[in-house]
Amino acid sequence: MKSRYYIVLIAIVVVMFAAPLLFAPSAEYSGSDSAAEQAISDTGYKPWFSPIWEPPSGEIETLLFSLQAAAGALIIGYFVGYERGKRAKKDIKTTQS
Amino acid sequence: MHIMEGFLPHPWWEIWFIIALPFIAYGIYKLSKVTKKIPEALPLLALMGAFIFVLSALKLPSVTGSTSHPTGTGLAAVVVGPGITSVLSLIVLIFQALLLAHGGLTTLGANVFSMGIVGPLTAYAIWVACKKVRLSNSVGVFLAAAFGDLITYVVTSVQLALVFPTSAGFFDAFLKFGTIFAITQIPLAIGEGILAVILFDFLAKYKGQLLATLKVIKLPHSTPAQEAAKQ
Numbered sequence: 001m002k003s004r005y006y007i008v009l010i011a012i013v014v015v016m017f018a019a020p021l022l023f024a025p026s027a028e029y030s031g032s033d034s035a036a037e038q039a040i041s042d043t044g045y046k047p048w049f050s051p052i053w054e055p056p057s058g059e060i061e062t063l064l065f066s067l068q069a070a071a072g073a074l075i076i077g078y079f080v081g082y083e084r085g086k087r088a089k090k091d092i093k094t095t096q097s
Numbered sequence: 098m099h100i101m102e103g104f105l106p107h108p109w110w111e112i113w114f115i116i117a118l119p120f121i122a123y124g125i126y127k128l129s130k131v132t133k134k135i136p137e138a139l140p141l142l143a144l145m146g147a148f149i150f151v152l153s154a155l156k157l158p159s160v161t162g163s164t165s166h167p168t169g170t171g172l173a174a175v176v177v178g179p180g181i182t183s184v185l186s187l188i189v190l191i192f193q194a195l196l197l198a199h200g201g202l203t204t205l206g207a208n209v210f211s212m213g214i215v216g217p218l219t220a221y222a223i224w225v226a227c228k229k230v231r232l233s234n235s236v237g238v239f240l241a242a243a244f245g246d247l248i249t250y251v252v253t254s255v256q257l258a259l260v261f262p263t264s265a266g267f268f269d270a271f272l273k274f275g276t277i278f279a280i281t282q283i284p285l286a287i288g289e290g291i292l293a294v295i296l297f298d299f300l301a302k303y304k305g306q307l308l309a310t311l312k313v314i315k316l317p318h319s320t321p322a323q324e325a326a327k328q
Contacts, residue, residue, distance in 0.1 A: 006295055013288045020158045020284075027162025032281045033099045033199070035163055036253075036274055040104055040261055047103030051198035064197050065154050072150030076296070079144045083303040 098168070098211050098253040098278065099193065102201025109260050114206030120183050120214045127180040135310060138177070141300075145173035146185045148296060152289060153189055153212075159281040167289035171245030172296060174217035175224045175238055176313055186213025211252035220245030234314060238297045243290035250278040 020027070055061035105113070131138055152169030159165060173182040190208050193199040200208050220241040227237030254277075258270035300308060309316045 006298075009291050009295055013291050016284050016288055017157050020160050020162065024160075024162050029158050029162060029164050031156060032161075032163050032165040032250075032278050033101065035277045036257060037101045037104065039273060039277060040257065043261055045104070045106075045261065047101065048106060049103035049201070049203045051102045051194070051201060053195065054198040055196075061197060065156075068192065068197075069151050069154035072147040072152075072154065075143055075147035076151065079140060079147075080299060083299075087303060 098208065098249050099190075099200035100204040100207050100253065100256065102194070102198070103203055104201075105204050105207055105256075105260060109256075110203045110206060112206075113204075113210050113256070117183075117206045117209045117214060120180070121187060121209065124180040124183040124187075127178060128184055131177070131181065131311075135307075137307060138311060141304065141307060141311075142177055142181065142185075144296075145177050145182070146188065148172055148293075149182075149185055149189050152292070153193070157285055157288070159284050161281045163277075163281050165250075165278070165281045165285055167285045168212050168216055168246050168249050169289065169293075170212060170217045170249070171220035171242030171289065172238065172293035174220040174245060175241050175293075175297070176300065176308070177311070179214070179217035179221045182217040183209065183213040186217070207253075207256050211249045211256065215252045216245040216249035219248045234297065234301060235294050239290040239294050242293035243286040246286040246289045247279065247282055250282045251275065254278050 020029075055064060128142075132142070149169035152167040154166070156164045156166045168186075170182050170186055173185055187205075187209050190200055190205060190212065194201050194205060223244055224237050224241040227240060232240075254271055254274035257274045258267050262270045263273060301314060305314065305316055308314045
């Protein structure tokens with residue numbers, strides 16, 4: 001019954017981020033960071049320093065962002081699984097003794 | 098909230114570096130202290146860093162028809178404190194500046210200040226306040242994470258408005274950048290709050306003892322008499 005609570009929570013998150021795509025499918029969905037960058041460039045400002053390295057294409061950038069998320073998710077999943085397994089093992093021991 | 102490379106002119110980029118420096122120094126001091134005194138907290142630090150890594154990589158669609166990303170720093174501020182969270186944010190921001198051309202080295206100070214300092218400090222203050230008025234852990238974590246996320250973007254708006262005021266002045270520029278950032282961020286902040294609650298609940302259930310050692314939560318009914326009865 002406790003897991004139902006988490007399913008509802010996750011469903012809220014999914015619906016909340018799916019809703020804009022459903023209701024405004026033709027919007028641009030460009031990043032707010034680049035919108036701010038654009039707003040500054042419109043004032044005539046020229047950045048005085050450029051990144052020392054840039055991902056050569058949008059695909060490579062997506063790849064690196066995916067790796068960042070995957071690395072984080074891997075650690076979270078490992079931690080959660082490890083702790084649950086440890087607890088389960090302990091529970092078996094206490095029921096046996 | 099990433100101010101792009103080169104978008105803060107002299108003297109602003111130096112100013113934010115100087116402001117961020119003492120917080121980072123304090124964070125490194127706290128980090129070495131915690132890892133020495135409570136080595137079993139090390140996996141927890143990795144977990145908090147991982148949470149920031151995942152959330153700040155996700156560019157999510159929002160009601161405004163643009164995308165933005167959460168920060169993930171609020172939960173870390175609650176669990177390991179705002180000082181250590183500053184260091185974790187610094188690591189993420191350096192990674193993104195060097196490999197993703199997202200944010201930048203010259204704007205690192207300003208970005209650390211918004212994401213790694215003001216966000217976590219706000220989250221921590223909200224968490225402490227929620228504990229004071231005896232709100233539940235879940236409500237406290239939700240509010241801390243959501244507002245820690247939102248305030249990060251408000252700070253970015255202030256930072257940009259200071260440098261690029263419109264002809265109508267600072268406040269007008271603040272509203273301009275605030276509209277770009279903060280409104281987009283509202284649903285993301287709510288989402289981050291919910292995800293933070295889910296992970297915090299897990300930690301409270303499986304790592305309650307460790308959280309108590311870190312003085313995040315008090316374990317219920319563990320009076321000395323009961324502790325003795327256990328043994």
